[in-house]
Amino acid sequence: NAGVTQTPKFRVLKTGQSMTLLCAQDMNHEYMYWYRQDPGMGLRLIHYSVGEGTTAKGEVPDGYNVSRLKKQNFLLGLESAAPSQTSVYFCASSPGPWGTEAFFGQGTRLTVV
Amino acid sequence: EDKVVQSPLSLVVHEGDTVTLNCSYEVTNFRSLLWYKQEKKAPTFLFMLTSSGIEKKSGRLSSILDKKELFSILNITATQTGDSAIYLCAVENFGGAGNMLTFGGGTRLMVKP
Numbered sequence A: 001n002a003g004v005t006q007t008p009k010f011r012v013l014k015t016g017q018s019m020t021l022l023c024a025q026d027m028n029h030e031y032m033y034w035y036r037q038d039p040g041m042g043l044r045l046i047h048y049s050v051g052e053g054t055t056a057k058g059e060v061p062d063g064y065n066v067s068r069l070k071k072q073n074f075l076l077g078l079e080s081a082a083p084s085q086t087s088v089y090f091c092a093s094s095p096g097p098w099g100t101e102a103f104f105g106q107g108t109r110l111t112v113v
Numbered sequence B: 001e002d003k004v005v006q007s008p009l010s011l012v013v014h015e016g017d018t019v020t021l022n023c024s025y026e027v028t029n030f031r032s033l034l035w036y037k038q039e040k041k042a043p044t045f046l047f048m049l050t051s052s053g054i055e056k057k058s059g060r061l062s063s064i065l066d067k068k069e070l071f072s073i074l075n076i077t078a079t080q081t082g083d084s085a086i087y088l089c090a091v092e093n094f095g096g097a098g099n100m101l102t103f104g105g106g107t108r109l110m111v112k113p
Helices: none
Strands: A004-007 A010-013 A019-025 A031-037 A043-049 A065-067 A073-078 A087-094 A108-112 B003-007 B010-014 B019-026 B030-038 B044-049 B056-058 B061-066 B071-076 B085-095 B098-103 B107-112
Touching (some): A019 A031, A019 A087, A019 A108, A031 B098, A043 A065, A043 A073, A043 B098, B003 B085, B019 B030, B030 B071, B044 B061, B071 B085
Parallel strands (some): B010 B107
Antiparallel strands (some): A019 A073, A065 A073, B019 B071, B030 B044, B030 B085, B056 B061, B061 B071, B085 B107
């Protein structure tokens, strides 16, 4: 019963470093999403994917890149981390459009110093 | 620009009280509205609403959607300390490359014994 798994759970980066967050789902879902959550701001969509090999920009895409080479994985990359990217990152997946229930990962807490 | 606004930002009540949380939205191509509860980590799904005037109910929680006035409310009766959480409202709409979910900023509910 893995559902949606995010790795790592915590990470501290220095400004300018790069890293990749991995989201893996074992439910054969088509749709996958990356969100960031900052205090008092709810969840903001970074990028999303409606199927293997497709990606699209969300509300706050700048400074991030994504890839969906395999249906079960959705990677979020930070090429040159900035303190403004300190946040909690959530991945989610759903079988189809959001009218169906979405499943969230447990989050990755990223601190950029 | 798509917008989802929740009120109040935070709320402190005592056990047994009834609370009403509000969510108003302005989005293009509305598909559905979803409510989530977020305790320590990942949001968990509560309700999905697509039609006006039809109440969804689960135990002490209920929710209703008004598509004419563009808002939804989430009611919690006989609150318990376990209801303490952030409640997130999200609206599904059709974006450029597929469906997206836009979240409000959340309402932080604290229930005191």
